[in-house]
Amino acid sequence: MKTFPVRGGIHPEYRKELTGELAIERLPLPERLYIPLQQHIGAPAEVLVQAGDLVAKGQVIARRQGNISVHHHASTSGQVVEVTEIPAPHPTGLPQATVVIAPDGQDVWGVLPAPIADPFAASPQAIAERVAESGIVGMGGATFPAAVKLNLGIQYRIETLLLNGAECEPYLTCDDRVMREYTDEVVDGARIMAHALGAARIVIAIEDNKPQALEKITAAAAAFPEITVTPVPVKYPMGSERHLTFAITGRETPARKLTADIGVVVHNVATARAVHQAVRFGRPLVSRVVTVSGQAIAQPKNIEAPIGARVSDLIEFCGGFSQPPERMVQGGPMMGSPLPGLDVPVVKGTSGILALTALEINDRPSDPCIRCGSCVAICACGLTPVEIAARIRHDDLDGAVKLGVMDCVSCGSCSWVCPSHIPLVHYFNYAKGAVNAKARVDQKTERTKTLAEAHNARLERLAAQRAASRKPKAAAAATDEAGA
Amino acid sequence: MYMLTAIGSLTAMGLALGGVLGVAARLLAVEEDPLELELQGLLPGSQCGQCGYVGCSQYAGALARGEAPVTLCTPGGKAVAEQLAKRLGVSVDLSDHVAPVPTYAFINEDLCVGCTRCIKECSVDGIIGANKQMHTVMADNCHGCGKCVEVCPTNAIKMVKIPKTLATWHWPKPQSETLH
Numbered sequence: 001m002k003t004f005p006v007r008g009g010i011h012p013e014y015r016k017e018l019t020g021e022l023a024i025e026r027l028p029l030p031e032r033l034y035i036p037l038q039q040h041i042g043a044p045a046e047v048l049v050q051a052g053d054l055v056a057k058g059q060v061i062a063r064r065q066g067n068i069s070v071h072h073h074a075s076t077s078g079q080v081v082e083v084t085e086i087p088a089p090h091p092t093g094l095p096q097a098t099v100v101i102a103p104d105g106q107d108v109w110g111v112l113p114a115p116i117a118d119p120f121a122a123s124p125q126a127i128a129e130r131v132a133e134s135g136i137v138g139m140g141g142a143t144f145p146a147a148v149k150l151n152l153g154i155q156y157r158i159e160t161l162l163l164n165g166a167e168c169e170p171y172l173t174c175d176d177r178v179m180r181e182y183t184d185e186v187v188d189g190a191r192i193m194a195h196a197l198g199a200a201r202i203v204i205a206i207e208d209n210k211p212q213a214l215e216k217i218t219a220a221a222a223a224f225p226e227i228t229v230t231p232v233p234v235k236y237p238m239g240s241e242r243h244l245t246f247a248i249t250g251r252e253t254p255a256r257k258l259t260a261d262i263g264v265v266v267h268n269v270a271t272a273r274a275v276h277q278a279v280r281f282g283r284p285l286v287s288r289v290v291t292v293s294g295q296a297i298a299q300p301k302n303i304e305a306p307i308g309a310r311v312s313d314l315i316e317f318c319g320g321f322s323q324p325p326e327r328m329v330q331g332g333p334m335m336g337s338p339l340p341g342l343d344v345p346v347v348k349g350t351s352g353i354l355a356l357t358a359l360e361i362n363d364r365p366s367d368p369c370i371r372c373g374s375c376v377a378i379c380a381c382g383l384t385p386v387e388i389a390a391r392i393r394h395d396d397l398d399g400a401v402k403l404g405v406m407d408c409v410s411c412g413s414c415s416w417v418c419p420s421h422i423p424l425v426h427y428f429n430y431a432k433g434a435v436n437a438k439a440r441v442d443q444k445t446e447r448t449k450t451l452a453e454a455h456n457a458r459l460e461r462l463a464a465q466r467a468a469s470r471k472p473k474a475a476a477a478a479t480d481e482a483g484a
Numbered sequence: 485m486y487m488l489t490a491i492g493s494l495t496a497m498g499l500a501l502g503g504v505l506g507v508a509a510r511l512l513a514v515e516e517d518p519l520e521l522e523l524q525g526l527l528p529g530s531q532c533g534q535c536g537y538v539g540c541s542q543y544a545g546a547l548a549r550g551e552a553p554v555t556l557c558t559p560g561g562k563a564v565a566e567q568l569a570k571r572l573g574v575s576v577d578l579s580d581h582v583a584p585v586p587t588y589a590f591i592n593e594d595l596c597v598g599c600t601r602c603i604k605e606c607s608v609d610g611i612i613g614a615n616k617q618m619h620t621v622m623a624d625n626c627h628g629c630g631k632c633v634e635v636c637p638t639n640a641i642k643m644v645k646i647p648k649t650l651a652t653w654h655w656p657k658p659q660s661e662t663l664h
Contacts, residue, residue, distance in 0.1 A: 038650065088650055090650055090653075091655075092648075092650070092653055094648065094649065094650050094653065096650060392657070423658045426655060426658040427657070427658055429654070429655040430654065430655045430656060430657045430658065432654070433653075433654020433655055434654060434657075436654065437652065437654060438563055440652070441561055441562075441563050442563055444627070445528050445559065445560055445561075445563065445564065447624075447625075448528045448529075448530050448559060448608055448627040449528050449529045449530070451530070451608035451609055451610070451625055452528070452529050452530040452531065452607050452608050453529065454609065455606075455607055455608060455609050458609075
């Protein structure tokens with residue numbers, strides 16, 4: 001299949017050989033599981049259990065609230081110890097409501113929803129509903145509720161389901177392993193999702209540095225004419241939704257629109273596997289494959305970990321640290337975020353846990369910009385990072401927005417390529433956050449204004465009513481006097 | 485004849501008095517500054533008085549006359565200060581402008597005696613409660629003016645910082661030692 005060349009991009013050292021050939025291992029059940037109520041984009045789920053409750057594996061312990069939200073389930077059977085606030089797996093480590101479960105060691109599934117016998121005869125809504133019930137989010141790391149994306153078929157005409165097996169982040173091999181070891185599950189999940197979306201065509205795109213995955217998926221998909229498996233060139237950020245869509249269709253997604261606007265929905269391969277499990281067996285998403293890697297890890301591994309296992313549990317399973325890590329990262333090294341500590345749990349979006357040495361992070365002080373233009377040349381979004389960063393530095397956020405900072409996907413290629421080590425992507429992340437914060441303040445001001453106006457209108461109305469009621473009384477008093 | 489005199493005298497009086505009124509309207513007109521109105525539109529309009537003026541229109545007036553700095557509006561914060569500066573064409577260095585930490589009022593319900601004074605004071609109807617009933621603040625409506633704190637007879641109200649949450653947090657601006 002012909003692919004289209006994506007603008008810009010970089011070729012970092014991939015270092016996938018640390019874990020690429022290691023089969024997925026199951027994490028022994030840890031002593032405690034910490035399941036946060038917010039592991040997804042959208043509203044946090046509402047907790048349904050309290051301390052002392054017995055829960056079965058797969059039981060709903062938090063119910064979704066609102067349209068963009070998902071259920072969360074008990075990852076194993078056991079007893080709820082408490083519902084409390086613990087540091088979130090987030091750079092700040094801010095407290096987050098979390099259900100703590102003490103596993104009973106049985107690890108048996110509770111009562112699950114019945115499998116959908118023939119998913120291709122079921123209505124798209126029924127599939128999306130099952131995916132929503134099963135707590136499935138985008139597992140590439142974005143954690144957007146998968147059911148919401150499956151419902152896009154209602155509003156948009158979807159031609160293509162694009163299954164993202166690019167895995168362009170260095171170090172990470174979890175998607176590669178899932179494609180190799182659960183090939184049939186991935187392919188079946190993709191077919192179910194395409195049915196839910198009403199998409200006639202499925203394209204499975206895999207970077208050509210994963211020949212075994214390509215081979216296995218191609219063999220498994222051979223029976224289905226609607227599936228095309230295509231290698232895409234190795235280039236970061238090929239796995240970005242918009243860039244992969246361009247590579248496959250040659251069409252650019254308009255700014256601040258969805259890929260669905262051009263008839264494409266992108267899902268990760270691990271999401272497809274989760275959909276297969278939910279639809280065929282009624283099993284909710286209670287575990288995920290995590291790549292634990294980096295040169296500070298004694299034995300890097302791909303681990304299937306229950307949601308809620310702590311990072312320290314996984315590191316212990318990997319034999320601990322071979323040397324003290326300089327930085328702990330969750331996700332990939334390019335777009336991942338620093339971990340606040342080792343006590344935070346693995347959540348639905350945790351694709352990797354990296355313990356990096358000083359040599360690997362290559363932290364250097366930044367020098368003045370020499371205006372070499374490298375960042376402009378490699379920007380996969382066609383932006384001018386040097387110009388945007390200059391405006392942000394001088395607090396000219398409007399100027400940065402005009403130059404398109406909101407279209408930046410934060411891939412970090414510009415920071416990577418900068419010979420002066422200017423933290424360009426940090427400027428953009430700050431600017432995007434600050435612009436959103438300002439929008440929230442504006443909204444609040446607008447609300448205050450409305451409330452104050454309503455308050456004044458009410459006072460005036462009351463005053464008018466009082467005046468009106470006083471007049472008839474006065475008139476009545478006058479008549480009384482006259483009568484007397 | 486009498487009729488004509490009556491009509492004539494009344495017409496004359498009407499014209500004369502009308503003339504006086506017309507002249508008075510011209511001479512004694514209160515000038516409404518269009519700039520002032522426009523500035524007032526930019527302000528939150530909650531009449532909280534935190535700027536030190538009685539209300540938003542008074543602050544807008546002072547701004548229009550160039551007597552007040554643009555940074556006084558606490559509920560409006562940096563965003564409103566920027567808009568005011570832009571409209572007035574003044575440059576203002578907001579980089580050191582320490583935005584006051586956003587707060588909301590919190591009623592200690594054990595101390596509340598249900599006097600409704602705070603409710604009467606609140607310009608955004610942010611407090612619910614009734615006579616001799618416990619009151620509480622709807623934090624989403626509160627814009628942190630703190631007027632209720634002053635009127636509470638039992639000191640039951642205090643201003644609380646709005647906590648930073650995962651939903652509102654964003655990366656800080658990178659600290660760079662060198663100029664790029």
